[in-house]
Amino acid sequence: MSLDAERAELARIMVGHCNTFSIHSGNIINWNMLKKHRFHTSLTSSDELMDALHSAIQSWIRGITIDPVNMPEPQNAINISNRELETPIDPDQREKLKLSVKLFLCDWRPNIIRRAVDKVIQNLDVQRIDSLIVSFPVMPPSTNTILENSNISPVAADLNKIKPIWKEMQSVVDSGHVSKIGVSDFDQAGLELLHNWARIKPSINQISLNNCCAVPTDLIQYSREEKVELLTHSDPPEILSARNFQSFMSESTQDIDATNWTPSFIARYSVLVRNRGIVHSKGYITSAERQSLTSNGEDYGFF
């Protein structure tokens, strides 16, 4: 077996054994540009994330050391980070930088918030996130657009699901890990409901770029009055579907049990140089879990 094939095989076994898998893309600001053939106008953040995932896992596999005497132990949790693309944040420069995170939740478990914040802080080696925007799990297609004139706000219907999550958002502010918190794609009614209920108010609402030239006046009005910043994003409704993640896992690691993987969150961070309008770094941290625990992968001893 070639070294590369040995590495791939080892990676397959390690992934086969683990139940949680977290992948940090590293700084994709420079690297992503290198693939210019993929660089066209229709490139979405989903494509960007997928590229980042592939690149990070390939870099991990390339870095596995084959040492028959000292084989890596199979672990329940694997955390990988694309070390080829690290752009550390210099603590002396931290005040000049602004770290913003958008957290895409793939399910409604409130404890994901804390886990995600910890992961970002750990991976970037910082003390604090300047702003954290939460994007709730994808809703049925008919309620995705904020422009729709339905009487019942999609968010209103879900406020009971949102509350426990928002409590966690408030708690990461309380613990000093996050300065500002916000939401995305809320209409005026939803924003008002959350705003009235919340102890720590959302200070940002991110609107899809498709609607940025036609934001309803009630939303503009309300945001101005309550000092909620209306920002823009160009993310698709679902940045990473379970199916896409599963095919990524099976393709990149030959994992035979890939269909049981589901992503739990994707945290996208960007670090801006304040006052200069320059992006210092940007990356994705993806965390996934394997649901079925009946078979714990292959016997490591088989190797």
Add this chain to the structure above:
Amino acid sequence: MGMLEFDGEPLKWNEIKPYVNYVKKHGIIQFLHNYERLMKRPEDILKWGDEVEYMILRFDHENRKVQLSLRGEDISKVLQEKENSGATNLTSLWRQEYASYMVEGTPGVPYFGNMAQFNVVEANMKLRRKEVQQLLQPDEQIMSLTVFPRLGCFDFTNPTYRIEGPETNPVSRSLFFPDQAISSHPRFPFLTQNIRERRGEKIAINIPIFKDTNTPSPFIEKFNDPEAQRAAKPDHIYMDCMGFGMGNSCLQLTFQACNVDEAKLLYDQLAPICPIMMALSAAAPIYRGYIADIDVRWQVIAQSVDDRTLEERGLEPLKNNERVIRKSRYDSIDSYLEKKSKIFNDIDLEIDEETENTLLEAGIDELLAKHIAHLWIRDPLTLFSKKIELDDEKVSDHFENIQSTNWQSMRFKPPPPGSKIGWRVEFRVCEAQLTDFENAAFVVFVVLLTRVILTYKLDFLMPLSCVDKNMDRAQKNNAVLKEKFYFRRNVITSNTPACCTQLCSSTNDSINCTDDISNGLLTACCEEMSIDTIINGKEDVFPGFISLIRKYLDSVEVGVEARCSIREYLDLISKRASGDYMTAAQWMRHFVTSHPEYKQDSVVSDSIAYDLLVRCDQIEKGEVTCHQLFGMTKHKSEYIAANSDTARS
């Protein structure tokens, strides 16, 4: 045009001559004093601003005639009252310009690095326009027109002046452009006269005429002046003074960089962008009442201030002058400044050796020393009798004197002494657009492009000889769609030197650009592309500026209003590049040549010009939509924010 403070008597060229070496030497001493202080500057933040030049037009609706109103000078005095009374935080600042029918306006405070600022630019431009319009008479209009189509034609000014011959205008000796249309501040007439005297003859501008079916061939004009008759070339539109160039308007941008190195980087990286933006902003197809075969003002201004003698132009053997100089003092840059760009400095750089030696001895790096020594081949053109002996530690007048009369595509500006202002670069090639929307679009586009360059560490460098070829092509009739431009095949770096291996070839990583360059194949890094490819991208060739900017915008926090405006600005630039929208130059050509009174003879009569400018004015005011120039805009640029503190927080 800067440098308007004066003291004492303005000197004529033969009076300046004895002081030429003094001014040059002390200009360098001033620079060096300043430079020592400057190297200790703490890191500056991004600040930037635009400059738009406007013309005041007077419409005679009864007789269907438009003239340039020579009230610009008086109006700019009124506009400057607030600033002169010591008020700060103004909406706008105003400067007198070369021609007395012009005014120049800038935002009152610079813009900063946050994204909300992009939604203030256009609103501020609108306020500026309004501020001027309020001071005008009912038949007068302020317009951001690059060239007045009947400039230099009979009775083109108001009031009108009869010109009998060159002696009517002692300053310029023009047959067409009355001295009264030159602003009265001594700098302007003395600049005009001294350029002409240094040159040793009248200014001669020859621009190829657009040959239509009824245009005489060869096209030869008769002039009542032997000098003009000699200088005018057949099949060209002949113009004979500085006013034909400096009397045109443009759109300029200035950026403050965080330090000297970033300023050098921006200077270098934006230089190859100049021809592209020039072609995209083309708005100057008509000169002296004739349709020209060019779309851009650049070579007209270059010729209009060309103070080189016959010897320096290489037309006579060197006797009294030191060297032959290839370009006018108004032209594209001749050297890059960053160390890693050096390899692309492939055009002859005339330098003043003494200046270079002084700078090198003082520890200035080689490329900056060469850059300044190149500017220093030019003589000072204005000087005031009481401003000759100066305190070189406190002022930089002599440095600025030469620096500010080197009108190049980019300008590298050291911080002025005793000021909080940092290192700046100026982007000087864009033509003024008819509307604030379009002007704002060009400004925002270029600013965003600088952020993209710095964020992604892109590399647009190419041999300067290629940049110069692009500058020539960019001025041609419909260059934006018809010409191809040298451009980097791969703009990606991994933060590595300009001539790194991977950036030259996307298909074959083993091709080493360094080898190519050392083998003299400087152009291996470039290929010829259309502006559409450069702006909108083409698969497997270049991603395009627009998608690079969009990519960048997705990584920064942009508010909904600003993003909506930016989107429409990018849309405008994108469609100009693709040909979905016309440049102002192409649209004007089209308007004139399809006018019922047009006789297919290249002549733009008073009444055609009247109809054209009435339409331009209606478009600017939004009374008429012109789908050929741009689409309907939906965004809301914020009026109130233009001068409020919230916009700058």
